[in-house]
Amino acid sequence: xxxxxxxxxxxxxxxxxxxxxxxxxxxxxxxxxxxxxxxxxxxxxxxxxxxxxxxxxxxxxxxxxxxxxxxxxxxxxxxxxxxxxxxxxxxxxxxxxxxxxxxxxxxxxxxxxxxxxxxxxxxxxxxxxxxxxxxxxxxxxxxxxxxxxxxxxxxxxxxxxxxxxxxxxxxxxxxxxxxxxxxxxxxxxxxxxxxxxxxxxxxxxxxxxxxxxxxxxxxxxxxxxxxxxxxxxxxxxxxxxxxxxxxxxxxxxxxxxxxxxxxxxxxxxxxxxxxxxxxxxxxxxxxxxxxxxxxxxxxxxxxxxxxxxxxxxxxxxxxxxxxxxxxxxxxxxxxxxxxxxxxxxxxxxxxxxxxxxxxxxxxxxxxxxxxxxxxxxxxxxxxxxxxxxxxxxxxxxxxxxxxx
Amino acid sequence: xxxxxxxxxxxxxxxxxxxxxxxxxxxxxxxxxxxxxxxxxxxxxxxxxxxxxxxxxxxxxxxxxxxxxxxxxxxxxxxxxxxxxxxxxxxxxxxxxxxxxxxxxxxxxxxxxxxxxxxxxxxxxxxxxxxxxxxxxxxxxxxxxxxxxxxxxxxxxxxxxxxxxxxxxxxxxxxxxxxxxxxxxxxxxxxxxxxxxxxxxxxxxxxxxxxxxxxxxxxxxxxxxxxxxxxxxxxxxxxxxxxxxxxxxxxxxxxxxxxxxxxxxxxxxxxxxxxxxxxxxxxxxxxxxxxxxx
Numbered sequence: 001x002x003x004x005x006x007x008x009x010x011x012x013x014x015x016x017x018x019x020x021x022x023x024x025x026x027x028x029x030x031x032x033x034x035x036x037x038x039x040x041x042x043x044x045x046x047x048x049x050x051x052x053x054x055x056x057x058x059x060x061x062x063x064x065x066x067x068x069x070x071x072x073x074x075x076x077x078x079x080x081x082x083x084x085x086x087x088x089x090x091x092x093x094x095x096x097x098x099x100x101x102x103x104x105x106x107x108x109x110x111x112x113x114x115x116x117x118x119x120x121x122x123x124x125x126x127x128x129x130x131x132x133x134x135x136x137x138x139x140x141x142x143x144x145x146x147x148x149x150x151x152x153x154x155x156x157x158x159x160x161x162x163x164x165x166x167x168x169x170x171x172x173x174x175x176x177x178x179x180x181x182x183x184x185x186x187x188x189x190x191x192x193x194x195x196x197x198x199x200x201x202x203x204x205x206x207x208x209x210x211x212x213x214x215x216x217x218x219x220x221x222x223x224x225x226x227x228x229x230x231x232x233x234x235x236x237x238x239x240x241x242x243x244x245x246x247x248x249x250x251x252x253x254x255x256x257x258x259x260x261x262x263x264x265x266x267x268x269x270x271x272x273x274x275x276x277x278x279x280x281x282x283x284x285x286x287x288x289x290x291x292x293x294x295x296x297x298x299x300x301x302x303x304x305x306x307x308x309x310x311x312x313x314x315x316x317x318x319x320x321x322x323x324x325x326x327x328x329x330x331x332x333x334x335x336x337x338x339x340x341x342x343x344x345x346x347x348x349x350x351x352x353x354x355x356x357x358x359x360x361x362x363x364x365x366x367x368x369x370x371x372x373x374x375x376x377x378x379x380x381x382x383x384x385x386x387x388x389x390x391x392x393x394x395x396x397x398x399x400x401x402x403x404x
Numbered sequence: 405x406x407x408x409x410x411x412x413x414x415x416x417x418x419x420x421x422x423x424x425x426x427x428x429x430x431x432x433x434x435x436x437x438x439x440x441x442x443x444x445x446x447x448x449x450x451x452x453x454x455x456x457x458x459x460x461x462x463x464x465x466x467x468x469x470x471x472x473x474x475x476x477x478x479x480x481x482x483x484x485x486x487x488x489x490x491x492x493x494x495x496x497x498x499x500x501x502x503x504x505x506x507x508x509x510x511x512x513x514x515x516x517x518x519x520x521x522x523x524x525x526x527x528x529x530x531x532x533x534x535x536x537x538x539x540x541x542x543x544x545x546x547x548x549x550x551x552x553x554x555x556x557x558x559x560x561x562x563x564x565x566x567x568x569x570x571x572x573x574x575x576x577x578x579x580x581x582x583x584x585x586x587x588x589x590x591x592x593x594x595x596x597x598x599x600x601x602x603x604x605x606x607x608x609x610x611x612x613x614x615x616x617x618x619x620x621x622x623x624x625x626x627x628x629x630x631x632x633x634x635x636x637x638x639x640x641x642x643x644x645x646x647x648x649x650x651x652x653x654x655x656x657x658x659x660x661x662x663x664x665x666x667x668x669x670x671x672x673x674x675x676x677x678x679x680x681x682x683x684x685x686x687x688x689x690x691x692x693x694x695x696x697x698x
Contacts, residue, residue: 033587033590033591034591035591038591041436044436045432045436048435048436050406050407056408056428059408059424059425059428060428060432062425062428063425063428063429063432063594063595063596064432064594064595066595066597067587067590067591067595068443068584068585068590068595069443069581069597071595072595072596072597073597204483204485205477205482205483205485208483208485208488208489208511212504212507212508213504215492215496215504215507217492218489318580318581319540319581319584320584
């Protein structure tokens with residue numbers, strides 16, 4: 001590596017290699033996809049620069065280390081933060097704490113996404129914060145779960161409103177079912193490839209190969225066809241206060257859909273929209289949830305469904321959606337914005353996507369009518385509107401997705 | 405390593421006005437032989453970068469336009485089936501029956517090989533610029549295949565064996581972001597986000613492409629387009645649209661934009677490419693935007 005500039009552009013100790021490694025780690029913490037080979041690449045590039053100025057190094061590393069537009073836009077800030085100590089206190093410091101002592105330090109904002117985690121059978125609110133601080137495990141052992149299921153546990157669980165499940169084992173079971181349902185659905189969808197004996201075009205190459213034995217006379221004709229592509233799914237999940245009883249299950253459901261199936265994409269929204277596909281696909285579920293809690297940080301106030309959709313339409317829709325995409329919105333439809341706005345954004349979304357499915361947990365309640373003004377405005381643009389308050393309802397989604 | 409500012413100046417001579425970051429990206433790409441991935445909205449001049457680079461390096465530009473369903477055969481090589489069939493017939497007629505093996509060796513020789521862009525690019529003596537345009541339109545399978553090629557620069561043809569690259573081409577990939585590219589491909593490439601040019605740069609581009617245009621008119625045109633890009637449009641006008649519009653206005657002998665508002669409104673079809681956008685930019689909006697430019 002070039003010696004640090006006389007103007008003190010690159011701080012000297014503890015050695016350039018270590019510093020660069022630290023920089024790569026710093027970027028990785030901030031969501032860049034980088035590895036050791038990029039450390040070597042960066043050092044190599046800096047070494048190649050004739051007269052490395054801070055700006056030159058910054059520009060060169062930006063080109064080498066960024067991989068997408070988000071990286072590109074954040075790089076300059078991160079570069080200056082690391083090498084010049086500008087705005088050092090960043091979210092990644094917090095993240096470290098979360099992963100190491102998760103039980104104790106569960107921040108209050110988690111409650112929005114993971115409500116019933118360690119409050120077995122107790123009403124939400126009240127002494128919740130205090131028990132959080134003590135320990136979740138003991139809570140679970142205290143046999144206070146009111147919703148004991150007598151007969152076939154699994155069957156009744158299947159029909160229970162997700163809101164009412166609260167004993168720890170029940171939660172675990174619900175997670176398992178949600179995940180396996182999602183996996184089953186994914187399997188079914190991604191297998192939608194038809195091997196066809198009669199293709200659209202001749203496979204001339206194989207035909208000639210095959211017919212050399214006939215002296216080159218094309219006797220057997222071989223054809224080829226392209227397999228069907230699997231459907232893509234985009235999930236927009238409302239994690240606002242009114243939805244918090246359901247969010248956790250939906251998150252697990254979404255995670256089940258994402259894990260191994262590449263063509264699914266997930267977003268959370270509340271007052272703003274965050275893409276969570278990468279965070280959810282983390283192999284360690286705990287780390288995944290820790291990442292999520294960080295991403296949801298700063299959410300607050302009412303739900304801006306229309307605003308979130310608008311954000312999605314302008315920022316992500318182009319690459320997340322193609323004409324074979326099913327958009328699944330999981331929300332109760334309580335919007336703080338004008339219903340016309342929501343209708344307009346849904347219409348925009350509809351022009352790109354194949355189908356819009358809206359799952360509303362409230363719909364499963366007795367006597368519910370979609371009276372929320374936003375919901376009423378949204379209905380004409382939705383292809384399928386159904387309940388999602390129980391695992392059964394989630395399972396019923398499958399034919400909806402497969403019927404494409 | 406050459407100074408990127410030098411390259412920037414040379415690009416300008418070749419008729420391409422590049423941002424500093426882009427010049428740096430191109431310098432690095434040629435220096436460390438990594439593919440360069442350019443992402444940006446349609447119409448920001450990504451394809452032209454490869455053209456300008458080829459011109460500047462004085463080499464060939466080999467272009468591969470991607471589309472959905474593009475497969476390895478269409479990009480690497482294909483056998484010339486018609487000629488193969490004819491040859492089989494001709495040999496039958498003249499020499500009588502060949503053994504199957506002789507026949508096979510004959511019709512699967514280099515003579516019957518059609519080189520497609522990727523094979524063509526790695527078999528040049530002088531490293532060419534290989535432009536893989538709109539990689540996001542091709543499917544993931546092709547992306548994986550491309551990744552393999554970009555790692556080894558060699559191609560295996562079952563009938564002929566492995567063909568190694570004669571020279572390593574300068575690879576430029578472009579993407580409009582209609583599909584998220586794989587992380588593997590992104591990691592393999594250098595990256596640059598190409599944005600719409602700012603007013604100053606766009607004026608420079610306009611001046612470079614249309615030297616005859618009046619300075620003041622050019623300033624107004626660019627100013628208007630820059631304002632227009634801030635409106636909510638389905639399809640934001642790119643540089644090509646600006647150039648089209650400027651050509652149209654010069655052709656219509658417009659000297660001042662505000663002189664003939666009807667004509668101006670009519671000429672907006674050069675910039676607005678969807679019905680909704682044309683409806684959104686009503687005459688009042690045009691006037692408001694004009695007000696901001698003046």
